[in-house]
Amino acid sequence: MSVWFWILAACAAAYAIKVAGYLVPARVLDHPRMLRVAGTLTIGLLASLTAVNAFASGQQLAFDARVGALVAAGIALACRAPFLVVVIAGAAAAALLRLAGIG
Amino acid sequence: MRLTRSPAFRIGASIAVATGLYGVSFGALAVAAGLSFWQTVALSALMFTGGSQFAFIGVLAGGGAGPAAFGAATLLGIRNVVYGMQMNALIRPAPRLRPLAAHLTIDESAATASGQEDPLERRRGFWTAGIGVFLFWNLFTVLGALLGDALGDPKAWGLDGAAVAAFLGLLWPRLRGRDPVAIAVVCALVTVLAVPFAPPGLPILLAALVAGAWGWFGRGPQDEGMEPDVDPYPGRHAGAPGTTPEPGGGAEGTGASGAGGRGSA
Numbered sequence: 420m421s422v423w424f425w426i427l428a429a430c431a432a433a434y435a436i437k438v439a440g441y442l443v444p445a446r447v448l449d450h451p452r453m454l455r456v457a458g459t460l461t462i463g464l465l466a467s468l469t470a471v472n473a474f475a476s477g478q479q480l481a482f483d484a485r486v487g488a489l490v491a492a493g494i495a496l497a498c499r500a501p502f503l504v505v506v507i508a509g510a511a512a513a514a515l516l517r518l519a520g521i522g
Numbered sequence: 523m524r525l526t527r528s529p530a531f532r533i534g535a536s537i538a539v540a541t542g543l544y545g546v547s548f549g550a551l552a553v554a555a556g557l558s559f560w561q562t563v564a565l566s567a568l569m570f571t572g573g574s575q576f577a578f579i580g581v582l583a584g585g586g587a588g589p590a591a592f593g594a595a596t597l598l599g600i601r602n603v604v605y606g607m608q609m610n611a612l613i614r615p616a617p618r619l620r621p622l623a624a625h626l627t628i629d630e631s632a633a634t635a636s637g638q639e640d641p642l643e644r645r646r647g648f649w650t651a652g653i654g655v656f657l658f659w660n661l662f663t664v665l666g667a668l669l670g671d672a673l674g675d676p677k678a679w680g681l682d683g684a685a686v687a688a689f690l691g692l693l694w695p696r697l698r699g700r701d702p703v704a705i706a707v708v709c710a711l712v713t714v715l716a717v718p719f720a721p722p723g724l725p726i727l728l729a730a731l732v733a734g735a736w737g738w739f740g741r742g743p744q745d746e747g748m749e750p751d752v753d754p755y756p757g758r759h760a761g762a763p764g765t766t767p768e769p770g771g772g773a774e775g776t777g778a779s780g781a782g783g784r785g786s787a
Contacts, residue, residue: 425588426561429578430568432596437571437624440606441615449607451744456737457601458696458747459705463733464598465573465693466706467713467726468580473686475717475725477585488683492690501540502691502752506547509687514680 483522488513530643534634534650537754541630542658548575549666551685554676555583559667566663571628572751573692574599581723583685590723597730601748605632613645626652629750637755695749701742709733
C-alpha cells in the first residue's frame with residue numbers, strides 16, 4: 420500500500436502546484452529566478468533520469484544493452500523521428516542486443 | 523467561425539493525438555516498473571503531467587523508494603506553476619472553471635495557447651489541447667498498461683531501453699543552446715558519479731539540486747527548459763512558445779516578465 424500512498428501524494432502535489440499558478444498572485448511567482456529554476460530543474464532532472472535509466476543497475480554502474488538503446492534513441496531524435504518512434508527504437512535496440520547475447 | 527476552421531482548434535487537436543499516442547509508452551513502462559494496472563491508470567488521470575509521471579516510474583524502475591519517486595515527480599512538475607500563471611493571464615478562466623483549467627495545465631495546452639495571438643483562439647487552443655490530450659493520454663495509458671501486462675518479461679522486449687529512449691526524447695527538445703546542454707551534461711555526470719555512493723533515487727535528487735542552483739545563480743535565458751515535449755508550432759523556433767523573454771534577452775531586473783507582462787500585452 421505504500422506505493423499507493425506515494426502515488427496519491429505525488430498526484431496531490433502535482434495538482435497543488437498547478438493550482439498555485441492560478442491562485443498565487445503573479446507578482447509573487449513571476450520572478451526571473453523562479454522562471455529560470457523551473458527551466459533548469461526540468462533539464463537537469465530529465466538528464467539525470469536518462470543517465471540513471473541508461474547506466475545504473477541498483478547502486479552499481481553497468482554498461483549493457485541499455486547503452487545501445489541510448490545511442491539508437493539519439494540517432495532517431497537526430498533524424499527528427501516522433502517520440503513514439505524514438506521509444507520503439509530504444510526498445511528494439513536493447514531487445515536485439517540482448518538477443519545477440521550482449522548485455 | 524466554425525470550430526474546425528479555427529487554427530487553434532486544429533493545432534490543439536493534432537497535438538492531442540500526437541501526445542496522447544505516447545501514453546502507450548507510459549502505460550507499458552509503468553507496468554514494467556512494477557506498478558499495477560490501476561496505479562498506472564491513476565497516475566495518468568490524477569497526476570496528468572507526462573514528465574512527472576515518467577520521473578515517478580523512472581525512479582521506481584531504478585530501485586528507488588516512494589519518497590524519492592515523489593520528490594523527482596514533484597520537482598519536475600514545478601514548471602507547471604509557471605504555465606498556470608501564464609494561462610491565468612492569457613485565457614483568464616472563470617473562477618468555477620479554474621480547478622479544471624489547473625488540472626489541464628501542461629506543456630502542450632500552455633504551448634498551444636501561448637502560440638496564438640487572438641484571445642478567443644488562445645482559449646480554444648488551451649481547452650482543445652488540454653481536454654484532447656487528457657482523453658487520448660488516458661486512453662492510450664490504458665492500452666499501454668494492458669500491453670505491458672501481456673508482454674511478460676519486460677527486459678526481453680527491451681522495455682528498459684524504451685525508458686532510456688523516453689527520457690532522452692523528453693530531454694531532447696529542451697536542449698537548445700549551449701547552456702541547456704551544459705546543464706544536462708553536468709547533471710548526468712553528477713548522477714553517474716553519485717550512483718555507487720548513494721541509495722537509488724538520491725542521485726536524481728542530487729542532480730536536481732545542482733540544476734536548481736544553476737538556475738538560481740545563473741544568468742541564462744529565462745525560458746530555457748520550458749519547451750513542450752511535443753511542439754505545437756514546429757518551425758517556429760525562437761525559443762519556447764510559453765515564455766517569451768523580454769527584449770533584453772532575459773536580463774534580470776526587468777520585473778514584468780513572463781505571464782504578467784504577456785497577459786497585459
